[in-house]
Amino acid sequence: MTQQTAVVKTGAAPFLDAMLGTDTSLSVLNPETGEWDSKTWRDVHARSVEIATALLDDRDRAAGAAVGLIGDPTLDLIAAIPAAWLAGVPVSMLPGPIRGADRRRWAQTTVDRFASIGVGTVLGGGDQLDLLGETTTSLRLASAAEYGVGVDTSAFVAAVTGPGDPAVLQGTAGSTGDPKTAVLSMAAVWTNTAELIDRLDMRRDRDAAFSWLPLYHDMGLTFLLAGLAAGGRMYVVPNTAFAAAPFKWLDWLTETGATITGAPNFAYDILGKYGRLLQSADLSRLRVAISGGEPIDPDAFDRFLAETARFGFDPAAAAPAYGMAESTCAITMPEAGEGAVYDEVRVTGPEGESRLKRYATLGRPLGGMEIRIVASSVEVPDISGREVGQVQVRGTSMMTGYLGHEPLADDAWFDTGDLGYLVDGRLVICGRAKEIVIVAGRNLFPVELERAAATVSGVRRGGVVAMARGDDSPRPGLVLVAEFRGDDLDAARSAVISAVASECGVVPSEVILVAPDSVPRTTSGKLRRLETRQMVERGELS
Structure with missing residues (x-):
């Protein structure tokens, strides 16, 4: 049976057909050599068939059905994703150990x-694979570079699967609680990918996609699959390489001639903050730069736009978006060329004080997705002319449900936990219902308090957590935990109190300054506010 005939029997057919229908290539940076390892998508597909053949041969000897992936992306590791689908099983990728982690404890947890x-x-x-091997004998561990190489694929027959079968077991961020695993069907994964391609008008004869996003994160995986399904040139850099040298992002964009890229807001923030130090780059070919995964700071994003204008970056390429793992990834996205648009509003506090604020608009829902705003379970600040509430979503990209939990009904609305409103059908996010900070009867968005604290010299942007101690605490009020690099702690605390009081109209009762990288984060870099609160309550941060 030919590969093409085998593809017809699997729910992954749209992805696999796309791989067979193009002569363009996938290129992955080898951090050790600094060179690009490249294969055509057709050759990647052939490698997927090898891996799938080995998986089907080994299925009876494995303890479970799903395929797990670990480590930096390579051509073989990427080929393993469609290989799992050809073998009729879902795939799940978990992150490696972060800096400072106990590696053996990481291995056991993984x-x-x-x-x-x-x-x-x-x-x-x-x-990473070696560490897992020292920890377990129950899992079948194998090198992605060697697995299935040279196996006879002449009689390969893809497993019969349908659009409702699970394709991805995606870990959720868990920034406000314990992480869960979202079960994403093949139909949901394909629909989200196809609608993203349509919204961004991705074309194989024009576009080259570039990403350093980790594949264990929903944004990184979906970006990869969109590049695959669009059939154009695709460039992937390990997240570890970006973390070691963030400014290389511009060099890679220049070198590859990328037209589409994406990143969380913090990466754009870094370029805006230190862009004046950059000497050269060519960003003139970029037509889409997605910003998602965390709240967008309009002032910081504007600094990015200002700094990169001299490198030819077109402001219309900016694409602030919204999504979550439970919806495969993207929920809203602006049209290509729409650029960053802000909603300037007046926010009034409970005592009548008001101030102007800007929030980024995040585009309209993708095809097949719906959004509604419902009354919030917590009191929210009053925003003039806007109906603020809890954001709920439903549609064709939604997960089947959390693994081990009741499935999500097809027509059920899913509560995102975010607060927001709609402007001409475009979504605006202004906070999280579970992360509202209540101090002396006042309801405050933690991100605003955290940004104000981060304006102080030495305080790390993205390393501040705001929380409230209740009235039953010995010291009720607003507490800020901030990563700080410097010698004068007393002066820094005073400066943080002044900045927050000036910007947000509330005086912190306590400012806890900690060393860099002390605040816990999820694998995708988001602050784990619940865990930070628990550490403060236990006296572990002081």
């Missing part, structure tokens, strides 16, 4: 997580 979601075979490479 083994336990893979086992709990039904993974039987784990493909990867490097010391």
Whole structure:
């Protein structure tokens, strides 16, 4: 049976057909050599068939059905994603250890997580795979670079699957609680990808996509799949390479001639803050730069636009978006060329004080997705002319449900936990219902308090957590935990109190300054506010 005939029998057919229908290539940066490893999408597909053949041969010997992936992206690791679908099983990718982590404890946690979601075979490479091997004998571990190489694929027959079968087991961020695993069907993954391609008008004869986003994150995986399904040139850099040298992002965009890229807001913030130090780059070919994954600071984003204008970046390419793992990824996205648009509003506090604020508009819902705003379960600040409430979503990109929980009904509205409103059908996010800080009867968005504190010299932007101690606490009021680099702690505390009081109209009762990288984060870099609160309550941060 030919590969093309085999593809027809699997729910992954749209992705696999796209790989076979183009002569363009996938290129992955090798951090050790600094060179690009490249294969045509057709050759990547052939490698997927090899891996799928081996997976089907090994299925009876594996402890679980799903395929796990670990380590930096390579051509082989990426090929393993459609390979799992050809073998009729879902795929799940987990992150490696972060800086400062106990690596053996990470290995045990990762083994336990893979086992709990039904993974039987784990493909990867490097010391991460070695660490897992020292920790478990229950999982089948194999090098992605070697697995299935040279196997006879002449009689390969793809597993029969349908659009409702699970394709991805996606970990959620868990920034306000325990992480869960979203079960994403093949139909949901394909629909989200196809609608993203349509909204951004991605064309194989024009576009080159570039990403350093980690594949274990929903944004990174969906960006990769969009590049694959669009059939154009695709360039992937390991997230570790970006973390080691963030400004290389501009060099890679210049070198590859990328037309589409994406990143969380903090990456644009870095370029805006330190862009004056950059000497050269060519961003003139970029027509879409997605910003998602965390709240957008309009002032910081404007600094990015100002700094990159001299490198030819077109402000119309900016694409602030909104999404979540439970919806595969993207929920809203502006049209290509719409640029960053802000809604300037007047926010009035409970005592009648008001101030002007700007919030980024995040585009209209993708095809098949719906958004509604419902009454909030918590009191929210009054925004003139806007109906603020909790954001709920439903549609064709939604997960089947959380693994081990009741499935989500097809027509059920899912509460995102975010607060927002609509302007001409475009979504605006202004906070989280679970993260509202209540101090002396006042309801405050933590992100605003955190940004104000981060204006103080030495305080790390993106390293501040705002929380409220209740009236039953020995010291009720607003508490700020801030990562700080410097010698004069007393002066820094005074400056933070002054900045927050001036910007937000509330005086913190306590400012806890900690060393850089002390505030816990999720694998995608988001602040874990619940865990930080618990650490403060236990006296572990002081």
